[in-house]
Amino acid sequence: MIHLYWCFAVFWSFIHGATIPPVKDGEMELKMVHVVWRHGDRSPTTTYNADPFQEDSWTFGGGGWGQLSPSGMFQHLQLGKKLRNRYVNTGNSTYNFLPAVYDQKTMYIRSTGINRTLISATSNMLGMYGQDGYGSTAGIDFPDAVGWPRGFVPIPIHTVDYDSDHIGNMDSDCPRREWLWNLAQQSDEMKAWRSSSSVRSVFNNLTALVNQKWSLEDFWVVPDALFIEQIYFNETLRQKNLWFTDDFYNQIVAVNDQIYMYEYGIFNKTVTMQNLNIGLELLKIRSGPLMNDMIDRINKKSACTYKKNETGCNWINGLKYFVYSAHDETVYSVLVALGLERFAIIPHGYPLYSAAVVVEYWRNSTDNNDYFKLVYHKQSGDDFTVMTNEIEECDRDYCRMDVLEQVAKKLKPDQPIDQWCLVTESSGSYSISISFLSFLIVIYNFFLL
Incomplete structure (x- = not known):
């Protein structure tokens, strides 16, 4: 009886991951995985005034704007299964890294506070750990x-x-981002682009057709709605909007793609205004917080594993898998930060439904240095593609972690992001004002003494 109990205890410990051997690729050992994914297929989040398909046209996912569709749920179910095949210890996965049965110490799933990203995360976990036959036990799991x-x-x-x-939300409340974007629109490059005949023609034609004017930051509403309506109401769309043609739609998308690039600070040349590199400052606001959140966690994992006298390691020691369930712009922010925005795919110039970028943290046992591997899942149905060597400073599947650290450092906001978002003046002026304020505080405290 004791022997049987001991065997069961060992087996139970094994399936829950306590005895999973290290995942190695030669001298490399996998230590942690970060995944940033976009939600699945959804209804439009809004539309233009003259659109024949208003909110009451969308009934799935609870009905209304921006809700995940059954197709979107299935896309993430499938992605969850693919991630299980890559990382979960099933004996035949690519890396037997995570326990076969869910262990709360090994993973953390973070979602933006929107229905479609929350349900996408739930659907993904259903594919990764929620199927009958995955080894979980009734009454325990x-x-x-x-x-x-x-x-x-x-x-x-x-x-x-x-x-x-x-x-996770690249459109969070951030006055600094809006201030920088207004500056960017006054740049010679953006004014020349906006006044070019092709762009002016698209804006003028669209305004006349739908009787509505558009700011650059709101222009995405039209191509986004039209993209989704082609999936669900393609024939009716063309019957009711006689102006809709594939050619005009592609013109609209091309304009929107360029706006998207400008919003992320991608200019043809450096744009300097008020002594600021506007492109860099926009990217610091949009990509900086996420890139630094990832690298800080990786560095903490490394320090807790390989350095002595580290504190606060209990949580990070067991953590292997961290997810950001978010949006197209969240995935795009990682690609742009690494100079890989060209991998955002058509028909839009940004990641499609259930696109996912994966940052794997590996440790080299020979040189005792940290490395990363970048993996991309372009869209539903695709496999994972290793694309580390597409990064300018990387020439192999594995790249030195200091490359990622330098990216994060370059894009790190000058202050904690909730404070930095409130600063609508140049970084230099802000630093001076803070220094002067600190000086006044010191003098004040001196006289109090």
């Missing part, structure tokens, strides 16, 4: 009760306030 889906293991999805989520 899920209720052994009539009515509970067999094998479904609920996994917590953590979230924060959407408007102040500067890591």
Whole structure:
């Protein structure tokens, strides 16, 4: 009896990941995985006034604007299965890295506070850990009760306030980003682009056709709605909007793609205004918080594993898998930060539904240095593609971690992002004002003494 109990205890420990051997590729050992994905297929988040398909046209996912569709749920179910095949210890996965049965110490799922990203995360976890036959046990991992889906293991999805989520939501409340964007639009490059005949023609034609004017930052509403309506109402769309043609739609998309690039600070040449590199400052606001959140966690993992006298390591020691369930712009922010925006695919110049960029942290046992591997899942149905060597400073599948650190350092906001977003003046002037304020505080305290 004791022998049987011991065997069961060992087996139980094994399937829950306690005895998973290290994942190695020659001298490299996998230590942690970060995944940034876009939600699945959804309804439009809004539309133009003259659109025949208003909010009551969208009934799936609870109905209304911006809701995940059954197709979007399935896309993430499939991505979850692909991630399981890559990382979960099933004996035949690419890397037997995560336990076969969900272990809360090994993974953390963070989502923006929007229905479609929360449900995408749930759908993804259903594919990764929630299927019957995955090894979970009724009564331990899920209720052994009539009515509970067999094998479904609920996994917590953590979230924060959407408007102040500067890591996952690239359109969070941030006055500095709006101020920089207004400056950018006054640059010679953007004014020349905006007044070019091709761009002016698209704006003028669209305004006349739908009787609505557009700011650059709101222009995306039209191509986004039209893209989704072609999926769900293609024939009716063309019947009701006789002006809609594939050629005009492609012109609209091309304009929107360029706006998107400008918003992320991608200019043909350096734009300097008020002593600021506007492109860099926009990227610091949009990409900086996420890139630094990832690299800080990787560095903490490394320090807790390989340095002595580190504190606060209990949580990070067990953590292997961290997810950001977010948006097209979140995935795009990683690609732009690494100089890989060219991999954002058509028909839009940004990642499509369930696109995912993966940053794998590896440790070299020979030189005792940290490395990373960049992996991309372009869209639903695709496999994972290693694209580390597409980064300018990297020439192999594995790249030195200091390359990623330098990217994060370059894009790090000058102050904590919730404070930096409130600064609508140049970084230099802000630093001077802070120094002067600190000086006044010191003098004040001196006289109090």
